[in-house]
Amino acid sequence: MPTISNFNENNGNSMTDFCPMFKKSHHDRTTTKGRVAWRVETLGWGSALIWVGVVFLAEISIGPALLGLAAITLSGQFVRWLYGIPTESFWLGVGGFFLLFGIWNFFAIALPLIPVLITTGGTAIVIRALLGRS
Secondary structure (H helix, E strand, O other), X not given: OOOHHHOOOOOOOOHHHHOHHHOOOOOOOOOHHHHHHHHHHHHHHXXXXXXXXXXXXXXXXXXXXXXXXXXXXXXXXXXXXXXXXXXXXXXXXXXXXXXXXXXXXXXXXXXXXXXXXXXXXXXXXXXXXXXXXX
C-alpha cells in the first residue's frame, strides 16, 4: 500500500495508486461496453454543462431547468440499460429528484414538496410494516 511519503519514489507506486480519483477514467475502454459507458458519461457531463450555461444565459426558470437536467441524467442511464451496461442507482435517483422537483416547480403545485415526500415515505413504511414485509 503506497503512503504519502513514498508515492513519488520509483517503486511502482504512483499518485493513481495512492488516490484512485487521479486515474484517467474508471471505465475499461478496452471493451465495447467500457467505451460506451465512457462515452455516455462524457456526453452526459458535457450536455449538462451546456444546459446549465443555456439556463443562465436565457434566464430559464428553475422548473424547466430541472426538467432538462432530468432528461439528460435519465437518458444517460437509459442508454446504459439499452447497451446492457448496469445502470447507476445514484444517477437514477438524482435524475428522479430532478424530474420530481422540476415537475413540482413547473406546474407550481401549491403543496410544499418536502412535507409531502416525508409523509408519503412514512406512509409507505407503516403500510409495509402492517403487511409484514421486510
